[in-house]
Amino acid sequence: xxxxxxxxxxxxxxxxxxxxxxxxxxxxxxxxxxxxxxxxxxxxxxxxxxxxxxxxxxxxxxxxxxxxxxxxxxxxxxxxxxxxxxxxxxxxxxxxxxxxxxxxxxxxxxxxxxxxxxxxxxxxxxxxxxxxxxxxxxxxxxxxxxxxxxxxxxxxxxxxxxxxxxxxxxxxxxxxxxxxxxxxxxxxxxxxxxxxxxxxxxxxxxxxxxxxxxxxxxxxxxxxxxxxxxxxxxxxxxxxxxxxxxxxxxxxxxxxxxxxxxxxxxxxxxxxxxxxxxxxxxxxxxxxxxxxxxxxxxxxxxxxxxxxxxxxxxxxxxxxxxxxxxxxxxxxxxxxxxxxxxxxxxxxxxxxxxxxxxxxxxxx
Amino acid sequence: xxxxxxxxxxxxxxxxxxxxxxxxxxxxxxxxxxxxxxxxxxxxxxxxxxxxxxxxxxxxxxxxxxxxxxxxxxxxxxxxxxxxxxxxxxxxxxxxxxxxxxxxxxxxxxxxxxxxxxxxxxxxxxxxxxxxxxxxxxxxxxxxxxxxxxxxxxxxxxxxxxxxxxxxxxxxxxxxxxxxxxxxxxxxxxxxxxxxxxxxxxxxxxxxxxxxxxxxxxxxxxxxxxxxxxxxxxxxxxxxxxxxxxxxxxxxxxxxxxxxxxxxxxxxxxxxxxxxxxxxxxxxxxxxxxxxxxxxxxxxxxxxxxxxxxxxxxxxxxxxxxxxxxxxxxxxxxxxxxxxxxxxxxxxxxxx
Numbered sequence: 001x002x003x004x005x006x007x008x009x010x011x012x013x014x015x016x017x018x019x020x021x022x023x024x025x026x027x028x029x030x031x032x033x034x035x036x037x038x039x040x041x042x043x044x045x046x047x048x049x050x051x052x053x054x055x056x057x058x059x060x061x062x063x064x065x066x067x068x069x070x071x072x073x074x075x076x077x078x079x080x081x082x083x084x085x086x087x088x089x090x091x092x093x094x095x096x097x098x099x100x101x102x103x104x105x106x107x108x109x110x111x112x113x114x115x116x117x118x119x120x121x122x123x124x125x126x127x128x129x130x131x132x133x134x135x136x137x138x139x140x141x142x143x144x145x146x147x148x149x150x151x152x153x154x155x156x157x158x159x160x161x162x163x164x165x166x167x168x169x170x171x172x173x174x175x176x177x178x179x180x181x182x183x184x185x186x187x188x189x190x191x192x193x194x195x196x197x198x199x200x201x202x203x204x205x206x207x208x209x210x211x212x213x214x215x216x217x218x219x220x221x222x223x224x225x226x227x228x229x230x231x232x233x234x235x236x237x238x239x240x241x242x243x244x245x246x247x248x249x250x251x252x253x254x255x256x257x258x259x260x261x262x263x264x265x266x267x268x269x270x271x272x273x274x275x276x277x278x279x280x281x282x283x284x285x286x287x288x289x290x291x292x293x294x295x296x297x298x299x300x301x302x303x304x305x306x307x308x309x310x311x312x313x314x315x316x317x318x319x320x321x322x323x324x325x326x327x328x329x330x331x332x333x334x335x336x337x338x339x340x341x342x343x344x345x346x347x348x349x350x351x352x353x354x355x356x357x358x359x360x361x362x363x364x
Numbered sequence: 365x366x367x368x369x370x371x372x373x374x375x376x377x378x379x380x381x382x383x384x385x386x387x388x389x390x391x392x393x394x395x396x397x398x399x400x401x402x403x404x405x406x407x408x409x410x411x412x413x414x415x416x417x418x419x420x421x422x423x424x425x426x427x428x429x430x431x432x433x434x435x436x437x438x439x440x441x442x443x444x445x446x447x448x449x450x451x452x453x454x455x456x457x458x459x460x461x462x463x464x465x466x467x468x469x470x471x472x473x474x475x476x477x478x479x480x481x482x483x484x485x486x487x488x489x490x491x492x493x494x495x496x497x498x499x500x501x502x503x504x505x506x507x508x509x510x511x512x513x514x515x516x517x518x519x520x521x522x523x524x525x526x527x528x529x530x531x532x533x534x535x536x537x538x539x540x541x542x543x544x545x546x547x548x549x550x551x552x553x554x555x556x557x558x559x560x561x562x563x564x565x566x567x568x569x570x571x572x573x574x575x576x577x578x579x580x581x582x583x584x585x586x587x588x589x590x591x592x593x594x595x596x597x598x599x600x601x602x603x604x605x606x607x608x609x610x611x612x613x614x615x616x617x618x619x620x621x622x623x624x625x626x627x628x629x630x631x632x633x634x635x636x637x638x639x640x641x642x643x644x645x646x647x648x649x650x651x652x653x654x655x656x657x658x659x660x661x662x663x664x665x666x667x668x669x670x671x672x673x674x675x676x677x678x679x680x681x682x683x684x685x686x687x688x689x690x691x692x693x694x695x696x697x698x699x700x701x702x703x704x705x706x707x708x709x710x711x712x713x714x715x716x
Contacts, residue, residue, distance in 0.1 A: 049661045086425035089624040093658035096619045100665035276654040283392035
């Protein structure tokens with residue numbers, strides 16, 4: 001049986017049901033790399049360029065972890081997943097970067113995914129990948145249709161607010177590390193919108209268990225994956241110029257949808273250091289957040305040097321602030337005006353440049 | 365071009381330390397260096413009384429295409445009322461392009477616009493001509509500073525020129541005087557300069573790398589020129605320019621796809637320089653530049669196969685000139701050691 005390796009990184013979190021169902025139906029065995037661990041991170045740091053961003057380094061690490069175990073590696077060249085939008089230059093050069101930097105790789109199935117012009121769909125991509133395994137085009141067509149069903153089911157679950165790791169588990173039977181569990185030490189009292197690329201927030205190693213930590217601090221976590229594609233498209237259309245990064249557009253659309261909804265107590269953006277699109281998209285979202293006072297916002301940036309302690313402290317401070325804000329909801333002054341605490345002492349609120357949530361924190 | 369259309373042009377002062385500080389203070393921390401410098405330029409132009417910003421745009425996936433939108437938000441938060449006219453490659457949407465040009469030119473005729481564009485184009489080519497002359501002469505002269513002085517004068521004159529004849533005259537004068545300067549003999553090293561276009565072209569962003577290499581006795585050839593960029597991005601490649609051809613063929617098999625910005629051009633130019641028997645290639649890019657990171661990632665394979673040393677610099681406001689010069693000196697030593705040991709021709713024929 002042919003073994004096909006799929007690295008558990010980057011768009012794995014968006015398309016694994018599709019890819020896995022397709023190759024399994026073709027009669028191949030799909031091997032997914034284990035959850036990120038120190039060895040994988042180290043291998044990635046060694047083989048990738050220093051200047052690359054953390055997710056790309058992890059992709060290198062996961063590829064290395066699979067290298068000796070499989071006959072083929074499925075590394076599609078992700079140019080574009082929707083018309084007139086790209087993902088990121090680094091995704092477009094992935095197969096080339098891997099070949100140049102890792103020796104003794106198994107052959108790559110590096111089909112190009114380019115939906116930027118016209119409405120081609122995954123069929124053309126997957127069928128050319130399938131032809132490397134089988135010559136039976138009927139089988140390919142059949143495999144594609146069940147893969148398509150799997151992906152649709154997956155999408156439905158996400159829109160029903162099933163977290164991505166749980167949904168992947170249900171769909172594929174894989175155990176996805178960091179899928180949360182019921183770690184609620186406190187009763188759920190907060191609702192937090194979490195923005196960030198799927199491959200950052202659902203990778204429990206590099207996100208340092210962010211979702212679970214928030215849950216154990218008494219927060220319900222809603223991510224951009226729970227927002228329907230239609231809503232995202234509608235909201236992102238409010239931008240003066242169409243954003244040409246698909247994932248960035250998703251973040252902007254979700255952020256605007258979250259602003260519109262009144263169910264959230266706070267918003268967190270987890271970005272990775274060195275991510276090009278996020279450096280601008282995150283800036284836009286943070287600036288919008290700063291101009292309004294109803295939704296506190298926190299930006300977390302991670303890279304391979306991040307420490308857990310710093311992250312925990314910031315999460316605790318943020319959730320504490322949200323809880324107190326909720327309790328004192330009715331007697332909050334407008335931004336920049338003095339607050340009279342219960343002891344009757346005037347506290348001047350400060351305007352700290354750079355801290356989007358400063359004025360809210362000061363009010364406690 | 366703009367002065368020809370009767371618009372008062374406020375040029376921001378040359379990029380300086382203050383520009384960088386202004387830009388860095390207000391720009392997103394992780395944005396790439398050109399955005400920060402750009403923003404600094406805008407703020408300085410504002411101080412000189414500018415009310416409208418004219419800048420170029422793009423359609424991705426390089427971040428440059430979204431600069432204007434982010435900068436607009438930043439200016440809004442700073443309560444600086446400036447209008448922004450963004451010229452973008454008219455990909456299918458000529459209407460919008462026309463509208464943005466129309467908002468600039470008021471009621472002047474399109475024929476005037478065309479004439480102005482042709483003149484601007486001619487001027488860009490003239491600037492490229494004098495700059496490449498200096499790149500050629502600097503390592504060959506006893507007093508390279510003399511050529512730099514001439515260059516500054518020539519650029520001022522080109523800037524003030526209002527007709528093609530004046531431009532031709534300035535270029536001719538400059539070339540004649542500069543070529544007459546006393547030269548020294550001896551072997552030269554040749555280096556190709558590749559990378560992201562802004563850092564290649566803006567001396568302040570690349571910490572004057574061309575000059576430092578020239579003073580170390582290295583002839584620098586740029587992989588990309590201003591006029592090529594204008595042609596490609598604003599005229600959709602309509603004009604015939606003598607640039608790098610066959611980019612796709614040259615970059616394969618190292619980089620088989622367009623990756624935004626000038627990533628593929630960087631790889632192609634490196635292969636091109638290797639085939640021209642250059643002694644090395646220097647790549648410059650802003651820190652976190654996505655296309656150049658992809659290109660840099662595959663350069664080791666190019667070095668291996670084509671036997672050409674490469675050196676990559678990522679530049680931002682944190683870079684220090686001393687570190688850059690030290691690395692350049694080491695690189696030049698390495699190249700001359702290679703050169704001296706078996707001569708460039710021989711080094712290459714060993715492989716063939």
